[in-house]
Amino acid sequence: MQHSEFNLRLPAWLIQQLDKPLPELALDQQKMAWIIELARHNITHGGGPFAAAVFERSTGQLVSVGVNLVIPTTCSVMHAEIVALIMAQQATGNYLLNSNIERSYELFSTTEPCAMCMGAIPWAGISRLLCGARDEDARKIGFDEGDKPENWVAKYAARNISVVRDLCRPAATEVLEQYAQQQGTVY
């Protein structure tokens, strides 16, 4: 008898955060600063030092949030970006977010996506990716970012996905370093 079910649930602390009034999130920097704080909270609750969120671009509305849940869910797929994409698709009822041409979606991630997440983002219909820390910042504390094409940003451009790097990079990197100092599990 094989396993046939998997239930993904955002952690209770994160649901509580989302039930409170959100801070001002008009600017890219404000959005990134907010998810960096979610990444910091996630560490103290047994998760990895990564968070992500999907916003609708024209309205700036928050669509979904994800944090790294690899350890809590016993699942290596549950990176912050993947969790945010899954929840965005459930929220909108569409596996291709940009299938409604009147809406477009952007993904904020506290660290550049690993090879898996880089592959997942185009399938979800994201048109803009904003990253905090760089690959090398994650590698510095021992995380493996996987085998991405060297020119993945150009490959994204060819798919009409724009990439913004180094948004609040020092603050994003600080969370990675905090995790390393606490000797968090690296995978």
Add this chain to the structure above:
Amino acid sequence: MQHSEFNLRLPAWLIQQLDKPLPELALDQQKMAWIIELARHNITHGGGPFAAAVFERSTGQLVSVGVNLVIPTTCSVMHAEIVALIMAQQATGNYLLNSNIERSYELFSTTEPCAMCMGAIPWAGISRLLCGARDEDARKIGFDEGDKPENWVAKYAARNISVVRDLCRPAATEVLEQYAQQQGTVY
């Protein structure tokens, strides 16, 4: 209020298949032929033309099965390989399958992995990947395989992941062509 839950469940028809006695699955070819038939069944139940399975290498025991569930789950992440990896990790209770050095795991996939699945396989602790159809067979019917490094098989070798290609390729390709003839949704 953001979405906070996602429940993944193998389809009822697949659970029924798994409850029956399995066919003889000693050889690589037998394992691949079996999942190709699961991919064929999946089409008739609203899924994509892809299936995958994880086996423990020393015993040959089936650990988990996955089929493409992008449309049924409204989630672009739910490729056959990802579903099989998630279920294997739930079955073994470990997000890194090879963390017990006495056991190693192989993933059979009816088509070469897309960029997302290529990135996901090393994170799950798979040490051998066996593929049926090639990238170009999937592309021929309109599926996008994403931006993988051109030398991804060599990159896998550097991670001690061996790759077997073209296992039952004609039968695997036939399922893709059957899907195309039925004008199945391509994503």
